[in-house]
Amino acid sequence: MIPAAFEYHRPQDMAGVLAVLEEHGDDARVMAGGHSLIPMMKLRMADVPHLIDLQDVGGLSDIAVDGASIRIGALVTQADIIDHQALAAAAPILREAALQIADPQVRYMGTVGGNVANGDPGNDMPGLMQCLDATFTLVGTGGERDVPARDFYEAAYMTAREDDEVLTAVTIPLPSGGYAYEKQKRKIGDYATAAAAVQITKSGGTCASAAIAMTNLSDTPIYSDAAGAALVGTTLDDAALKAAVAAMLNDIDPTEDNRGPIAFKKHVAGVILRRAIERAWSRA
Amino acid sequence: MKDEVDTREDRVANLKGMGCSRKRVEDARFTQGKGNYVDDIKLDGMLFGDFVRSPYAHARITSINTEAALKVPGVLAVLTAADLEPLGLHWMPTLAGDKQMVLADGKVLFQGQEVAFVVAEDRYAAADGIELVEVEYEELPVIVDPFEALQSDVVLREDLVGEDGSIPAGAHGPRKHHNHIFTWEAGDKAPTEEVIANAEVVAEESMYYHRTHPCPLETCGCVASMDKVNGKLTLWGTFQAPHAIRTVVSLISGIEEHNIRVISPDIGGGFGNKVGAYPGYVCSVVASIVTGKPVKWIEDRMDNLMTTAFARDYHMTGKISATKEGKITGLHCHVTADHGGFDACADPTKFPAGFMNICTGSYDIPTAFLEVDGVYTNKAPGGVSYRCSFRVTEAVYFIERMIEVLAIKLNMDAAELRRINFIKKEQFPYTAALGWEYDSGDYHTAWEKALTTVDYEGLRAEQAQRVEDFKAGKTRKLMGIGLSFFTEIVGAGPVKNCDILGLGMFDSCEIRIHPTGSAIARLGTISQGQGHATTFAQILASEIGLSADSITIEEGDTDTAPYGLGTYGSRSTPVAGAATAMAGRKIRAKAQMIAAYLLEVHDNDVEFDVDRFVVKGAPEKFKTMKEIAFAAYNQAIPGLEPGLEAVSYYDPPNMTYPFGAYVCVMDIDVDTGVPEIRRFYALDDCGTRINPMIIEGQVHGGLTEALAVALGQEIAYDDMGNVKTGTLMDFFLPTAWEVPNYETDFTVTPSPHHPIGAKGVGESPHVGGVPCFSNAVQDAFRPFGNTHTNMPHDHWRIWRTANELGLHD
Incomplete structure (x- = not known):
């Protein structure tokens, strides 16, 4: 559990970060909290000759909530998310999800930016950000660009981010309606057996909009457009819930691991989604 | 004044x-x-050693090239079996009378086996050196199933087969097959078979007590320091038996015992993991002798889980006979014991299956027979007593499951079945059918106290209502009531029948x-x-x-x-x-x-x-x-x-026999397989109580490790012999979050032969806890036709039980 030798860089600003990235290409990786990258380096599954620590780069640790959107800097930790009152009022699903990530020690170090940028299908924030239709800001030597979370993930650890880009912020349109983040895991610190992020708005007695994303049930997070669509216009009766679950099951592609075989995971995904929808609806 | x-x-x-x-x-x-733990020890000029380990579970080694590793700055030496052979240290004796490779001698028998020992100025250089040792392997057929091993032509241990293909006897008698280690018997075979054949009621069940691991917070390790001036070897290590280690080191190294000083500093948990002798100790000593400098070796978590001292891995088949009224008349038990590539079980010499012959439990069973077959497979060696006396958790799990299975067969309440079969207070000292003399006990009093405290009748009524509600579609949660009554056998032991490698257990x-x-x-x-x-x-x-x-x-x-x-x-x-x-x-x-x-x-x-x-x-x-x-x-x-x-x-005149009565109340989400422990009551009788606070702490710890084993903790292998649970991501170590509130209670029945009447308590909660948690899961499904399912009861296995019983849409 000892990583191969690496150079440690600690630039003071983003220009410094980009300079190292430009010089070393995919031999360099940026690190925020390090909770995904360092274990992979210690297992020698990730070879990172140049490690760039973002901790001294200013301006990446702010949470800003205004009338239309929320902006979360890449170095904001899970603990920051939990503690931020204005954020909890504006988007309570963030706190509900963050409280289900690992344990307090990890949450003091683990960041939102690292969680969404690493592309680990087990991470909770990517699916959550897809549900909330967030946008990721990427900064590279060629400038800055925004990529929707729903377009960001390509495969396990493969994302739309280029090797010389740094994910600096997450922007979320202010959510409305009811919400739920439901997660089944074997124990504290485990990835989800299945997790569902649901955000629902209600108009009259019927569902006006629904966004649904699933975690750790494919090699990327799964935003299930069809599952959400199955709820819109319904009163969320049993038939609608069944249709949403069926649509979601059509979109996911779980694999067998120590948590269980595919049939089990699909069944649990359905149960978890149903519970998330019911809880979100009760809050809508 | x-x-x-x-x-x-x-x-x-x-x-x-x-x-x-x-x-x-x-x-x-x-x-x-x-x-001050072993890894806190820092000596001048201290070197660090670590292992190149086999990625394969069964393979021949065709070459080992250390050239590139030796060029890594800071790497001083790379030891292989060829270096140890002239010293006669490439193999070492195990505690079970077998021998084990210190470094791979031509082949490997399990994934993670020690192949070469890299000695470097620090652990970083050692890790880099390990990467550059080039080992060529020729893969061999892998056997991870002991039943297959006993049928297979594949010879795992060529060193234990004669040149003419004959199979010489092992340390515990004749061997039936080249992958067979021993057969051990207790009790009377023919009378037991006759009683069962003629019984009014017989219940049969096969169960697998899965392989797991003690996983102490601190892994195994040592620091060896050979002082070449005075010829004295000092060995600090995570040793649960420092004197025994000194004697063993002396016997295998030839260094006189007065020139060896073994020191166990603070130890961060043992649970059996730190009883045995491991290749790391031998290699550190040799490396210190070769270099003249102190050498430290510390396992990382994966090394620990994959290579040093697993526990359990017992395939048990039982038959229990009774009268129609539920009076037990006979018990038959057969065990196929998976010992891995080397037989390194830590048991008293005369007990190759430990005290498995305590498997008649707390019950007055007149006739019984036990037979255990030990088998080699391509898994790590070990077979230690993880928070239990020698194989006692296997024995207690077996009998406490057989009691439940018999209760189902008799359509009888399992608490009542226990009550009518307990050894009575006046029967002590009680000689059991498999030979042990129980020193003292008052089982009925403990049982009634436990059942009264938890309002057992009320719980059963609530459970019956829950079943009705479930069938009516009002709930998706079932309720399980786990019972267990255990008798431990601890304090090994009388020198007349307990020794390890000839060392009397005073x-x-x-x-x-x-x-x-x-x-x-x-x-x-x-x-x-x-x-x-x-x-x-x-x-x-x-x-x-x-x-x-x-x-x-x-x-x-x-x-x-x-x-x-x-x-x-x-x-x-x-x-x-x-x-x-x-x-x-x-x-x-x-x-x-x-x-x-x-x-x-x-x-x-x-x-x-x-x-x-x-x-x-x-x-x-x-x-x-x-x-x-x-x-x-x-x-x-x-x-x-x-x-x-x-x-x-x-030198104790007898073992001591702590006992206890446990009750677990569990709610099970049928749709997700998630169990929720609502209540856990543990009554322990450990004889005279020395420090009630420490007893309570011991009970909490033992129950938590029992919860772990029953609900998810395992060392699992795939068909290729790869360890699937080699990190704490997959190996279940409960945290405060997963642990329920425990209610502890006690009775006091002193040991009559112990000077202060104390019996020992550290392992009781584990021994009694495992069947209690398991019985709770299984009891929840009893109304729907479940008889037995194997541990560990993780989410998907509980879900599978519900699924197989048709409880999902």
Whole structure:
């Protein structure tokens, strides 16, 4: 559990970060909290000759909530998310999800930016950000660009981010309606057996909009457009819930691991989604 | 003088002797991060060694090239079997009478096996060196199933087959097949088979107690330092039995025992993982001899889980017979025991399946037979007693499941079935059908107390209502009531039948009283978190009348401590605790003579009273133990040598038999397979209670490890022999979040043969807890036709049970 030798860089600003990235290409990786990258380096599954620590780069640790959107800097930790009152009022699903990530020690170090940028299908924030239709800001030597979370993930650890880009912020349109983040895991610190992020708005007695994303049930997070669509216009009766679950099951592609075989995971995904929808609806 | 105003009650309280919840004296350093563990030891010029390990479970090694590794800056040496062979150290004896490769000798038998030992100036250079050792493997067919092993033509251990293909006998008798290790029997075969064949009711079940691992917080490790000037080897390590390690090192290295000093510093949990001898110890010693420098070896978590000392892996098949009324008449048990690539089980020599023959449990079963077949497979060696006496958790799990299965067959309440079959109080000492003599017990009293406390009848009524609600679609949660009643067998043990590698399993205590009335006591055991420095001082305080706060307890340094067999199998209190009491009584006997001299009366005219000797009938005439201690050194007493010291080596006349009654109430989400423990009640009878607070801590810890094993903790292999659960991501180690609130309770039935009546408690909660958690899961599904499902009851396996019973849409 000892990583191969690496150079440690600690630039003071983003220009410094980009300079190292430009010089070393995919031999360099940026690190925020390090909770995904360092274990992979210690297992020698990730070879990172140049490690760039973002901790001294200013301006990446702010949470800003205004009338239309929320902006979360890449170095904001899970603990920051939990503690931020204005954020909890504006988007309570963030706190509900963050409280289900690992344990307090990890949450003091683990960041939102690292969680969404690493592309680990087990991470909770990517699916959550897809549900909330967030946008990721990427900064590279060629400038800055925004990529929707729903377009960001390509495969396990493969994302739309280029090797010389740094994910600096997450922007979320202010959510409305009811919400739920439901997660089944074997124990504290485990990835989800299945997790569902649901955000629902209600108009009259019927569902006006629904966004649904699933975690750790494919090699990327799964935003299930069809599952959400199955709820819109319904009163969320049993038939609608069944249709949403069926649509979601059509979109996911779980694999067998120590948590269980595919049939089990699909069944649990359905149960978890149903519970998330019911809880979100009760809050809508 | 304050003493004169102290009441007798005050004097008893000041002693902090047996029965009081004295705070642990160890915790001042542990809670401040001031413990001194093996990895805290840093010596001048110390080197670091680590292993190249096999990625394959079964392969021939065709070449090992160390050139590139030796070029890594800081790498000093790479040892292979070829380097150890001239010293005769490429193989080493195991505790089970087998031998084990120290470094791969031409082939590997399990994933993670030690292939080469890289010695470097620091652990970083060692890790880089490991990457560059080039090993060429030729893969061989892998066998991870012991039943397949017994049918297979594939020979796992060529060293144990004659050149003519014959299969020589092993350490425990004839072998039936080249992958077979031993057959061990207890009880009467023919009468048992006859009773079962003619019985009114017979229940049969096959169960697999899965492979798991003790996983102490601190992994195994050592520091070896050979002083070439004085020829003395010092070996610090995570040893649960430091003296035994010294003797073994002496026997295999040829270094005389007086030139070896073994030190166990603070140990961060053992649970059986640190009983055995591992290749890392041998390689560190050799590397220190070769380099002339101290060499440290410390496992990382994956090394620990994958290679040192697994536990369980017993495939058990049972038949239990009874009358229609539920009186048990016979028990038959067969075990196929998966021992991995080498037989390195840590059991007393004459017991290759440990004390599995305690499998008649707490019940008066007149006829029984047990047969165990040990088998080689391509898995890691070990087979230690993880928080239990030797294989007792397997035995108790077996009988407590068989009782439940029989209750289902009889359509009888499982609590009642236990009640009518318990050994009765008046039957003790009780000789069981498989040979053990149970020392004392009062099972009915404990059982009724447990059932009354949890309102057992009320729970059953609630459960019945829940089943109705479930069937009516009002709930998706089932309720399980887990019962277990266990009898442990601990305190190994009487030298006449208990030894390890020929070393008798007595234990020892040596006491030296200082002139001012404080003391130091040294023992042959070693605490790994049990709180010996606290509890042994309490035993002594009550025996010799000096405050526990004035008594230092020291263990773990073979240069200073008396010889003993160490700490595992809940043997410290039953054996070393007895030695402590007996040594204390020798002190007291001499103190009595000194007191009588000082008080100018006959020896028989003084009596011991808490912290002093008083003249009978004249309590105002006394000498305190402090005064006596001073006089022992500083006053010429006719007929007595100066000083006040004693030593006792205690060979116990019998094992001790703690017991307990546990009840678990669990709700199970049928749709997700998630269990929720609503209540856990644990009544323990460990005989005389030395420190109730430490007992409670032990019970909490043992139950938590039981929860882990029952609900998810396993070492799982795929068909290629790859370990699937080699990190804490997949190996279940419960945190505070997963652990329920435990209710603890007790009865006290002292051991009649132990000097203070204590029986040991550290392992009871694990032994009783595993079947209790498992029975709760299985009981929830009983109304729907479940008889038995195997542990671990993780989410998906519970879900599978529900699914197979048709409980999903």
